[in-house]
Amino acid sequence: MRIDDLRVEIEARLRDLGAEVGSREPNILEVRVGRERVVEAAIRLRDMGLDHVKAVTAIDYPNERFEVVYVTSSYSNPELAYFLVNLRVSLPYDDPRMPSLVQVWPSALYQEHEEHDLLGLEFEGNPRMGERLLLPDDYRGTPPLRKEFKLRTEGIDA
Amino acid sequence: MSSMEEREIELLIGPQHPASGHMRLVAKVDGDVVVELRPNIGYVHRSVEKLAEVKKYLQIIPLVERPSLADTTANNLAYVMAVEKLLGIDPPERAKYLRTLLAEINRIHSHLYGLGIHGVMIGSSTAYMWCFGDREPFLELAQELTGARLTYSYIIPGGVRRDLPAGFGERAERVLRYMENRMKDYFDLYFNNPVVRARLEGVGVLSRDDAIRLGVTGPNLRASGVAYDVRRAEPYAAYPELEFDVVTEQAGDSFARVMVRVREIVESMRIIRQVLRKIPEGPILHENYEKLIPPKLREEMKRRGMVKFPSVFANLRVPAGEAISRVEGGRGEVVFHIVSDGKLSPYRMRMVTPSFRNVILFEHLTRGVRVADIPAIYGSLDYFPPEADR
Numbered sequence: 001m002r003i004d005d006l007r008v009e010i011e012a013r014l015r016d017l018g019a020e021v022g023s024r025e026p027n028i029l030e031v032r033v034g035r036e037r038v039v040e041a042a043i044r045l046r047d048m049g050l051d052h053v054k055a056v057t058a059i060d061y062p063n064e065r066f067e068v069v070y071v072t073s074s075y076s077n078p079e080l081a082y083f084l085v086n087l088r089v090s091l092p093y094d095d096p097r098m099p100s101l102v103q104v105w106p107s108a109l110y111q112e113h114e115e116h117d118l119l120g121l122e123f124e125g126n127p128r129m130g131e132r133l134l135l136p137d138d139y140r141g142t143p144p145l146r147k148e149f150k151l152r153t154e155g156i157d158a
Numbered sequence: 159m160s161s162m163e164e165r166e167i168e169l170l171i172g173p174q175h176p177a178s179g180h181m182r183l184v185a186k187v188d189g190d191v192v193v194e195l196r197p198n199i200g201y202v203h204r205s206v207e208k209l210a211e212v213k214k215y216l217q218i219i220p221l222v223e224r225p226s227l228a229d230t231t232a233n234n235l236a237y238v239m240a241v242e243k244l245l246g247i248d249p250p251e252r253a254k255y256l257r258t259l260l261a262e263i264n265r266i267h268s269h270l271y272g273l274g275i276h277g278v279m280i281g282s283s284t285a286y287m288w289c290f291g292d293r294e295p296f297l298e299l300a301q302e303l304t305g306a307r308l309t310y311s312y313i314i315p316g317g318v319r320r321d322l323p324a325g326f327g328e329r330a331e332r333v334l335r336y337m338e339n340r341m342k343d344y345f346d347l348y349f350n351n352p353v354v355r356a357r358l359e360g361v362g363v364l365s366r367d368d369a370i371r372l373g374v375t376g377p378n379l380r381a382s383g384v385a386y387d388v389r390r391a392e393p394y395a396a397y398p399e400l401e402f403d404v405v406t407e408q409a410g411d412s413f414a415r416v417m418v419r420v421r422e423i424v425e426s427m428r429i430i431r432q433v434l435r436k437i438p439e440g441p442i443l444h445e446n447y448e449k450l451i452p453p454k455l456r457e458e459m460k461r462r463g464m465v466k467f468p469s470v471f472a473n474l475r476v477p478a479g480e481a482i483s484r485v486e487g488g489r490g491e492v493v494f495h496i497v498s499d500g501k502l503s504p505y506r507m508r509m510v511t512p513s514f515r516n517v518i519l520f521e522h523l524t525r526g527v528r529v530a531d532i533p534a535i536y537g538s539l540d541y542f543p544p545e546a547d548r
Contacts, residue, residue, distance in 0.1 A: 075386050081391040151209065151212050
């Protein structure tokens with residue numbers, strides 16, 4: 001399968017959800033969708049064989065937005081295994097919540113939990129919301145992966 | 159409370175359990191049957207991702223290696239591959255073979271490490287001592303190649319740090335012959351041992367569908383019959399030119415997971431032999447970086463086969479953009495996602511290790527098993543705690 005064929009197929013499947021599809025590198029597709037449509041988009045991607053999530057990355061662009069990236073691919077379809085399809089959602093900085101995709105991809109359970117813990121994002125429907133994964137249970141304060149959390153450094157930096 | 163709830167008690171397993179590291183398992187048990195089990199992955203190496211935001215690209219290499227001490231090459235390679243994608247460079251052929259060589263030596267000693275820990279978890283201290291003893295010749299090979307015992311930092315953007323030492327091939331061949339003969343002993347002592355098989359066969363069964371659904375990775379995935387291996391799915395380094403089989407088992411139980419690792423050791427040895435036979439002559443560092451080295455040092459580097467870091471590397475500037483790389487490590491797929499804004503450090507670095515992706519198996523596989531089966535399942539997952547908390 002060529003990446004253009006995959007792109008055309010995803011565009012056709014997600015057109016009515018207002019998704020934007022772009023490509024990057026020879027095997028990476030970027031699918032951008034609004035948070036209110038993300039569950040439906042995920043279901044359609046899963047149904048075409050993108051059966052698991054490899055990574056959930058969230059990026060903090062201070063005072064602007066968070067960007068959550070689900071890196072998905074396929075185990076069951078060897079043709080799709082070469083491709084990575086990134087489902088991207090922008091979240092407003094003052095209201096960083098989105099529906100959880102755990103019901104669609106159970107493999108996102110711990111990764112969403114980690115982003116919740118370290119970046120303070122809310123994934124509604126993820127059963128682990130409100131719990132800590134890596135931080136101490138009594139941790140209060142800025143989530144450490146946010147840009148406003150400054151690491152203290154010491155020593156000589158040449 | 160209903161009578162059922164009264165019967166359940168909470169049992170904390172670890173973090174002092176032999177070989178479990180700082181992992182703590184919070185189990186709800188009814189008698190000795192596990193009703194529910196929640197892993198608590200603990201803290202050791204935390205904040206690799208945050209630290210990466212204040213370290214320069216080259217300083218991050220030793221940082222990403224630390225969480226995965228038995229399999230540092232995979233992290234080293236995956237990270238450097240992501241940086242290379244952003245830089246838009248491809249290492250020379252010889253460097254690709256050397257990367258593959260170290261990755262496979264590392265895979266063998268990572269598997270022997272996992273099998274040894276598994277041995278001690280189910281009470282076979284002989285298996286533990288044999289596996290740890292037999293890792294040693296492979297560690298020595300890696301040390302000879304890289305100059306370090308565990309955290310090699312061997313792979314750098316554009317190539318590798320050292321060339322193959324003289325006479326390495328013969329010494330490697332001796333080690334491989336030793337290990338091949340040794341395999342028979344392992345089967346006699348351990349894998350064909352009725353006690354071991356009784357404890358592992360049919361225990362902690364992971365179906366093919368569940369393995370896919372849960373996004374399990376590495377030998378644990380292949381033991382459930384899914385033939386997925388990054389070395390085949392998106393070939394990197396010298397793998398496209400090498401012959402090897404993707405090892406799978408169908409049973410999906412603890413024994414199958416162990417067997418996948420054993421059979422992968424044999425495949426890795428096959429790859430190492432091919433690498434040593436086919437490795438091409440040529441430079442080990444990309445010409446763009448090689449020409450930055452002062453001529454006198456460059457001559458010495460070629461003579462000794464070792465790269466002195468070009469000083470420009472300290473302030474390596476990576477173009478703005480995003481890159482995702484994946485590599486098949488000993489325990490499974492390692493994924494790096496780097497967002498660069500063109501400065502000296504990554505804007506955001508996401509590191510997903512195989513053990514973190516496999517944590518979900520603890521709760522999935524232990525529902526309804528006996529407490530005595532927990533170590534057998536735990537050991538079969540080849541879980542490495544620091545890799546999960548990073």
